[in-house]
Amino acid sequence: VLVPEISLTPQTIARFRSRFPVPIAALHSSLSEKARLDAWLSARSGESKIVIGTRSAIFTPFASLGLIIVDEEHDNSFKQQDRFRYHARDLAIMRASLNTIPIVLGSATPSLETILNTKRGRYHYLHLPERAGNAVMPEYQLLDLRTLLQEEGLSAPLLQAMKEELEKNNQVMLFLNRRGFAPVLYCTQCGYIAGCKRCDVKLVYHRHPERLHCHHCDARKMIPPACQECGEAALKPLGMGTQRLEEVLAQQFPTVPIIRVDRDSTKTKGALEKLIEQIHAEPKAILLGTQMLAKGHHFPQVTLVGIIDADGGLFSADFRATEQMGQLLTQVAGRAGREEKRGKVLIQTYQPEHPLLQTLLKQNYTAFADQLLAERETATLPPYSYFAVLRAEAHQVKHAENFLAMIKKLKLPQEAVSVHGPIPALIAKRKGLHCQHLLIKADKRSLLQSSLKTILKHIDNARIKNTVKWTLDVDPVEVM
Numbered sequence: 001v002l003v004p005e006i007s008l009t010p011q012t013i014a015r016f017r018s019r020f021p022v023p024i025a026a027l028h029s030s031l032s033e034k035a036r037l038d039a040w041l042s043a044r045s046g047e048s049k050i051v052i053g054t055r056s057a058i059f060t061p062f063a064s065l066g067l068i069i070v071d072e073e074h075d076n077s078f079k080q081q082d083r084f085r086y087h088a089r090d091l092a093i094m095r096a097s098l099n100t101i102p103i104v105l106g107s108a109t110p111s112l113e114t115i116l117n118t119k120r121g122r123y124h125y126l127h128l129p130e131r132a133g134n135a136v137m138p139e140y141q142l143l144d145l146r147t148l149l150q151e152e153g154l155s156a157p158l159l160q161a162m163k164e165e166l167e168k169n170n171q172v173m174l175f176l177n178r179r180g181f182a183p184v185l186y187c188t189q190c191g192y193i194a195g196c197k198r199c200d201v202k203l204v205y206h207r208h209p210e211r212l213h214c215h216h217c218d219a220r221k222m223i224p225p226a227c228q229e230c231g232e233a234a235l236k237p238l239g240m241g242t243q244r245l246e247e248v249l250a251q252q253f254p255t256v257p258i259i260r261v262d263r264d265s266t267k268t269k270g271a272l273e274k275l276i277e278q279i280h281a282e283p284k285a286i287l288l289g290t291q292m293l294a295k296g297h298h299f300p301q302v303t304l305v306g307i308i309d310a311d312g313g314l315f316s317a318d319f320r321a322t323e324q325m326g327q328l329l330t331q332v333a334g335r336a337g338r339e340e341k342r343g344k345v346l347i348q349t350y351q352p353e354h355p356l357l358q359t360l361l362k363q364n365y366t367a368f369a370d371q372l373l374a375e376r377e378t379a380t381l382p383p384y385s386y387f388a389v390l391r392a393e394a395h396q397v398k399h400a401e402n403f404l405a406m407i408k409k410l411k412l413p414q415e416a417v418s419v420h421g422p423i424p425a426l427i428a429k430r431k432g433l434h435c436q437h438l439l440i441k442a443d444k445r446s447l448l449q450s451s452l453k454t455i456l457k458h459i460d461n462a463r464i465k466n467t468v469k470w471t472l473d474v475d476p477v478e479v480m
Contacts, residue, residue, distance in 0.1 A: 004075035027053030055088035138343030182237030261289035
């Protein structure tokens, strides 16, 4: 059984143990080397009948493997993004095929690739139209931030709904996919914004402990007393992060426990488990977090979910961003009303008329996905075509550009393959290296594979200088 996040293994193991009186092993990177080895050996010997783990568990040997389950199959966490690149879901499908055993891909928000495979008859589609037990689907409401008064990112209707649910001794969940206190530190006199020297990004302002932090290279620096450009003591944190929202909530609801779940609050060992236990122990609380809080957790006391900013994925440069936005909104909304109590979802947005947002809320995720599939087919984007990205990184941008330009000049054996770029990555400089992309696109996977063989053979023969670090990513989940 594959799950996308380590945090989901305890509840998954508990559910399986309550139903199956057999030895169950866990496999993930937070375990000690001895614990991982013991689990690996028990699976290989056949002692453990069920193994529950994250993506690397797909390589576990079994004495007699009979079934593979991939929970939340749409989740990008199943893709290994560095070093040995693979997608655990796709490997699971291949392993099931090679072993002639069934595989179950589970998700309330399937990936477009999986949906298209069901439409083409490659997968058998099982639809579960009702929620488990006595739970019913939550009620949705869009809050138009263009017309509503806000107090530190919280609109009046959302604050009122929170007060009503907390008075009933229920829990409220707020979703903001931006950790830290504020995304930028801004000078009100000259407009200077603190940036990272090694990456082409702005430094995030953190309050606890107080620092400027790059979320890409992990660089940290003290808060300067004055602007480095004009010298004025006019620096101001701009924008909203989970730490800032936590302070605002503490002022609005001083007697209510506020439980923040993000990478900063869970970086120590066992911290996430303690926060999850606290959530289940508190009858009334405000849960605040990033996407860590949205993935598959079962919080029966949550009756209201508030999405602080729903617009992030609507205008991204990456064509997959809208799909991921729809999946994330649906998954977050799925935390509300999971048992007898009816749930409600309030979504703050500056784009309430956006057609995809309207389809997602007024119809369902299936209609939303069908609309996206129609757009992808018109534009011949995946899953109606196949992508690979050749990434080049170098201390000097010309070295990366020259390397990819050399590849682009190659005469590929297939006419139905196109090469686009090179272009800078969305974050053009990361960890001191300039990053350039070359996109290889084909109508058929076999054509893509034959072209990639030609490219790799040329790179092997060219004796590339060590001034360039390159990687090849087939079926990238992040094109930019």
